[in-house]
Amino acid sequence: MQIELRVEQYPLIACDMLAFPIFEDETDNSTALEPLDRITNGVLKAVLSSGEFRPELHKSLKIYRPTGIQARYLLLVGAGKKAAFEPSKLREIAGVAVRNARSSSCKTVAFMCRGVHPAGIAARAATEGALYADYESDFYKTTENEQKGLESFLLLFEEEKPLEEIREGIRRGNIVGDATNFARTLGNEPSNILTPAEFAERALARGTRAGLSVQIIERKEIEKLGMNALLAVSRGSEEPPKLIILRMDNAGRKKADSEPLWALVGKGVTFDSGGISIKPSEKMEEMKGDMSGGAAVLATMIALAQLPSPRNVMGLIPAVENLPSGKATKPGDVVRSHLGKTIEIINTDAEGRLILADAMAYARTLGASRIIDVATLTGACIVALGQVNAGMMGTDQETMDRLRSNCRITGEGLWQLPLDDEYRKAIRSDIADMKNVGDRRAGAITAAKFLQEFAEETPWVHLDIAGTDLDTEGRPFACKGATGYGVRTLVQLLE
Ligand code: BES
Ligand code: ZN
Ligand code: ZN
Numbered sequence: 335m336q337i338e339l340r341v342e343q344y345p346l347i348a349c350d351m352l353a354f355p356i357f358e359d360e361t362d363n364s365t366a367l368e369p370l371d372r373i374t375n376g377v378l379k380a381v382l383s384s385g386e387f388r389p390e391l392h393k394s395l396k397i398y399r400p401t402g403i404q405a406r407y408l409l410l411v412g413a414g415k416k417a418a419f420e421p422s423k424l425r426e427i428a429g430v431a432v433r434n435a436r437s438s439s440c441k442t443v444a445f446m447c448r449g450v451h452p453a454g455i456a457a458r459a460a461t462e463g464a465l466y467a468d469y470e471s472d473f474y475k476t477t478e479n480e481q482k483g484l485e486s487f488l489l490l491f492e493e494e495k496p497l498e499e500i501r502e503g504i505r506r507g508n509i510v511g512d513a514t515n516f517a518r519t520l521g522n523e524p525s526n527i528l529t530p531a532e533f534a535e536r537a538l539a540r541g542t543r544a545g546l547s548v549q550i551i552e553r554k555e556i557e558k559l560g561m562n563a564l565l566a567v568s569r570g571s572e573e574p575p576k577l578i579i580l581r582m583d584n585a586g587r588k589k590a591d592s593e594p595l596w597a598l599v600g601k602g603v604t605f606d607s608g609g610i611s612i613k614p615s616e617k618m619e620e621m622k623g624d625m626s627g628g629a630a631v632l633a634t635m636i637a638l639a640q641l642p643s644p645r646n647v648m649g650l651i652p653a654v655e656n657l658p659s660g661k662a663t664k665p666g667d668v669v670r671s672h673l674g675k676t677i678e679i680i681n682t683d684a685e686g687r688l689i690l691a692d693a694m695a696y697a698r699t700l701g702a703s704r705i706i707d708v709a710t711l712t713g714a715c716i717v718a719l720g721q722v723n724a725g726m727m728g729t730d731q732e733t734m735d736r737l738r739s740n741c742r743i744t745g746e747g748l749w750q751l752p753l754d755d756e757y758r759k760a761i762r763s764d765i766a767d768m769k770n771v772g773d774r775r776a777g778a779i780t781a782a783k784f785l786q787e788f789a790e791e792t793p794w795v796h797l798d799i800a801g802t803d804l805d806t807e808g809r810p811f812a813c814k815g816a817t818g819y820g821v822r823t824l825v826q827l828l829e
Pocket of ligand 1: 683684685710711712714716771772800
């Protein structure tokens with residue numbers, strides 16, 4: 335889908351659909367709506383005053399061939415209350431327009447960008463939302479899909495705006511929107527396709543194309559590095575583990591030594607059966623998405639390389655498959671991690687923290703001075719926060735505050751959970767430095783407490799995206815499936 339700025343008068347634009355956001359508090363006698371109402375011969379006021387259309391957020395009404403405009407359809411898009419409007423909402427309603435257009439077999443949509451300033455931010459949010467909504471997850475259907483993607487999405491503004499700012503917003507929105515959809519595709523891929531080796535292949539292909547340097551560390555080397563926590567998870571599988579390392583040295587700019595080196599570490603479990611501590615079969619298929627943290631890290635690195643970002647960032651993705659077999663790790667086994675700390679593996683289903691432990695410690699070996707890990711880590715996080723907010727914990731309060739305040743722009747919910755030292759005792763082991771699970775209580779926090787052992791004094795943030803990584807119902811602006819959660823949040827922080 336091509337996204338373009340149009341500066342013509344909107345009644346004159348020949349397109350299949352003109353989408354026009356309407357706020358709940360401008361339904362009567364609004365001067366802002368006056369021109370559209372006049373042009374369409376009073377259709378707007380008629381539907382609003384009759385109560386036929388209430389412009390609540392995400393609601394919409396399609397009008398066929400109204401007089402006065404060239405477009406085949408006029409789509410009124412509910413934008414909710416004006417005071418509560420923000421870039422994340424504009425992103426969503428641009429998506430509502432695209433989903434509506436797709437289901438009406440439209441090819442070209444013009445969208446009036448209203449309610450967000452400055453224009454560059456608005457253009458970027460609308461671009462991201464349009465790309466997000468134009469994505470479909472049914473790529474394994476062999477029957478022809480009726481609803482094809484759009485050809486073009488035209489951005490309109492009511493007043494004259496700085497064109498360069500808008501074009502830059504569209505450029506950035508395209509990069510972030512494409513990266514987010516790439517992360518969604520990885521999350522939606524079944525595990526027979528997206529094995530650790532295939533994950534590494536795609537990282538190599540897409541990463542290199544974006545200008546990243548990509549290194550794949552193979553099993554032999556992983557063994558030499560003493561990453562026995564990571565190896566313990568992949569032991570039961572025929573698929574060899576891969577440690578994917580992404581570096582952003584494309585920009586060719588010399589960065590000051592005093593600048594921090596950020597490490598993004600993403601959980602890349604391409605399938606999590608639980609291992610010997612096997613999961614119940616109901617919903618086990620959702621565990622093909624247990625690499626969503628890794629997908630978010632890869633997509634973020636690709637976006638940062640393209641923008642480009644002025645920061646020093648590297649990405650690490652330990653990619654493994656967690657299966658039971660005669661070779662698999664058993665409850666009670668003890669391993670020595672890359673950092674040297676020993677772990678008693680009580681539950682083989684708490685595997686994410688094991689691979690992250692080694693990858694985080696290795697990031698520090700490589701010189702990382704700040705760490706952010708992203709992982710579908712615990713069911714307990716879903717119990718606490720559902721699919722609305724990801725759990726955030728860590729020792730880098732400054733970064734956590736920035737991430738939280740970015741939510742209004744990114745639209746990705748985040749909520750900080752505590753990390754008191756007292757939670758550490760839940761993972762005390764009788765025979766090793768720690769065990770890999772606590773009891774039922776505060777499961778999202780005790781998992782983070784385990785990770786903290788490997789971040790040690792390096793400022794660190796942990797994002798538990800179990801829940802937010804997957805949309806099981808579908809939204810008015812998106813299809814069901816993997817959400818690409820984390821890409822916008824991480825890009826916003828590091829661009
Ligand atoms: N990948 C799961 C967490 C998960 C569960 C993500 C549901 C998305 C949806 C993780 O590896 C896991 O199994 N965690 C266990 C930890 C427990 C054994 C301490 C869990 O949450 O049950
Ligand atoms: Zn698990
Ligand atoms: Zn898992």
